[in-house]
Amino acid sequence: MKNIVVTLFVNGKKEVLEVTSKERLLDTLRDQLNLKSVKEGCDVGECGACTVILNGQAVNSCLVLTAQIDGYEVYTTESLENKGNLHPLQQAFIDYHAIQCGFCTTGMLMSAKALLDKNSNPSREDIKTAIEGNLCRCTGYEQIIQAIESVSKKVKG
Ligand code: FES
Numbered sequence: 001m002k003n004i005v006v007t008l009f010v011n012g013k014k015e016v017l018e019v020t021s022k023e024r025l026l027d028t029l030r031d032q033l034n035l036k037s038v039k040e041g042c043d044v045g046e047c048g049a050c051t052v053i054l055n056g057q058a059v060n061s062c063l064v065l066t067a068q069i070d071g072y073e074v075y076t077t078e079s080l081e082n083k084g085n086l087h088p089l090q091q092a093f094i095d096y097h098a099i100q101c102g103f104c105t106t107g108m109l110m111s112a113k114a115l116l117d118k119n120s121n122p123s124r125e126d127i128k129t130a131i132e133g134n135l136c137r138c139t140g141y142e143q144i145i146q147a148i149e150s151v152s153k154k155v156k157g
Pocket residue numbers: 039040041042043044045046047048049050051060061062063
């Protein structure tokens with residue numbers, strides 16, 4: 001039975017939600033708010049497919065209980081597009097062929113966004129560290145790293 005009321009600020013919009021004590025943020029986002037960019041992979045914090053930005057940090061939403069994050073800000077990949085324009089990271093993933101099956105992509109994008117929000121000038125090692133919790137079975141990672149690097153270079157100027 002859902003009996004805990006939680007207020008979240010999701011992609012800039014206030015949401016008042018009823019949840020159970022066991023409801024994961026992953027379920028709240030997908031099932032209550034229809035944010036299907038948040039993917040369900042391993043369910044145990046190992047694949048990163050469910051990554052969102054929670055109060056500025058990239059986190060695995062399968063490991064977060066919604067009841068414990070009352071008042072928090074959450075951002076998903078749905079927040080990246082702006083008035084029909086892709087975010088530079090989204091465009092770079094396309095340009096660098098960093099997407100194959102796409103299952104890891106939204107989680108990768110949120111890990112990359114959290115990194116660039118804090119550090120617009122990351123080293124290659126910084127990028128690798130930022131996405132080390134995001135598994136990709138398809139790309140071999142090089143195109144993903146190049147895509148993120150290309151955006152940081154644009155930010156640099
Ligand atoms: S589904 Fe959350 S880390 Fe894999």
